Amino acid sequence: MSDDYIIKPQPETGTSTSPMKAVDAHGNPVELDIVHERPLTVFLNNREIVTLMSIGDHPKLLGVGYLVNQNMLSPQDQIESIDYDDVIDTVVIRTKVVTDFEEKLKRKILTSGCGQGTIFADIMDKLEDTTLAQTFQFKASWLELLLNKIKATPSLYRKAGSIHGCVLCHKDKPLIYMEDVGRHNALDKIAGYLYLNDLPKEDYILYTTGRMTSEMVMKAVIMGIEILISRSGATQWAVELAEKTGLTLISRARPKRFIALCHQGRIMFDLEKPSSKAAE
Amino acid sequence: MSDDYIIKPQPETGTSTSPMKAVDAHGNPVELDIVHERPLTVFLNNREIVTLMSIGDHPKLLGVGYLVNQNMLSPQDQIESIDYDDVIDTVVIRTKVVTDFEEKLKRKILTSGCGQGTIFADIMDKLEDTTLAQTFQFKASWLELLLNKIKATPSLYRKAGSIHGCVLCHKDKPLIYMEDVGRHNALDKIAGYLYLNDLPKEDYILYTTGRMTSEMVMKAVIMGIEILISRSGATQWAVELAEKTGLTLISRARPKRFIALCHQGRIMFDLEKPSSKAAE
Structure with missing residues (x-):
């Protein structure tokens, strides 16, 4: 699998996690990794x-x-x-x-x-004052590709859990994968990179493990992201703000399943239809 | 099932959610409930x-x-x-x-x-200046009871998702169940109730669907909670602060499984041991 990442998690360096000893529900000792804060x-x-x-x-x-x-x-x-x-x-x-x-x-x-x-x-x-361009076309079939690449990337989440991830993708390629304990820090670190570097200005998707609230939508729009995808859901105000500013919101993202909440015009629905037998 | 709740979610009133129309991954219309913000x-x-x-x-x-x-x-x-x-x-x-x-x-x-x-x-x-009393004994078997009661309670989470819940329990009884989009709001609403009302001052457990970070531990300690239980995990600093102040932290809570991260002295390990056959 090709790797186009500019930045990705470095769980192997161990600077963001520590091992610790605890006990399980029977009082038996267990060892686990725990994230720093x-x-x-x-x-x-x-x-x-x-x-x-x-x-x-x-x-x-x-x-x-x-x-x-x-x-x-x-x-x-x-x-x-x-x-x-x-x-x-x-x-x-x-x-x-x-x-x-x-x-x-x-x-x-x-x-x-x-x-x-x-x-x-x-x-x-x-x-x-912001209206996002509507020219970028997102193929529904890209989601499986993106989620599989992200899932295959070693991460602090896989090592220790209790952490959120945000991945900036350019078309069907994950570019910057940040993790953090704070709800918005992962997204802010990506914004910092975009501010300080000259990346192309268009065709960005952001995938997040967290919920899509008003603040996440505001930040995504300020960053020029056109499609915001979450494993989780969205609030009503998040949808309203996305509607106004031209951001496509996709919730409940799974490899071949999702719910598109607004600005569905950017999506090419190219997934094979479920067979009519299954639909009967 | 007896219900000792003083306050619990009111999903049926519909004042915190709205129905909305969206499309699925094949472009077909779907309807869902979405939480207000x-x-x-x-x-x-x-x-x-x-x-x-x-x-x-x-x-x-x-x-x-x-x-x-x-x-x-x-x-x-x-x-x-x-x-x-x-x-x-x-x-x-x-x-x-x-x-x-x-x-x-x-x-x-x-x-x-x-x-x-x-x-x-x-x-x-x-x-x-705070050290929590260490007299409260929590039976490991209570967790199944608590989680089943909480799960059986109608909630905004079950209706619309994308929301966190915090439940204040007195011994093995859930008393106040709050939900909110904001990371800490659910907990703060419980703190508001405790400040304004005269509840007994001891033997509190707080269950949360969210992660246990330093701020959650600080708030729990200020509220006089002795055991903080999460479906998710904890950060290293959360464990450090809990260790210092005398709070028991329990992560990865499932009906008969959990990990106790510190102050395990409050826990009575009364769950049946897995049979030796299974352990072999």
């Missing part, structure tokens, strides 16, 4: 933004991706440096000029405290 | 604290529970009023006197922005 504090220039819980790999991509997906870093902001300190678990991202976001946050803080509302409103404004 | 903005006195994404049930319990689990409301703070406005999706919690937290957050904001760091440090301080 450590804080990462993200700074934008001189401002402390957030502390994220992460498995600890790709901290620079996570820091940048978090800021991009919160609309705190835009393509016109030029990053001057990204410094990661693994002793105090911080990543400091410095831009050439002070970002637009910092001014907004400053004003907000003077009036009412945490900037959550501002950031949220900013993202909604950005989404209002 | 809407913002809830929480105010403490005059301060806007956070906007949470929720299915929208029990907004007052969610607001209070969020503040309790962030250590922004303590038992000595007297709540004067809780006002929920379903048009603008806000809940305002007013205390008799200004809370200690508000003063701390004010100072923090003057120096460096969002209060995340302060809140986190506060919770860690509180955990340092």
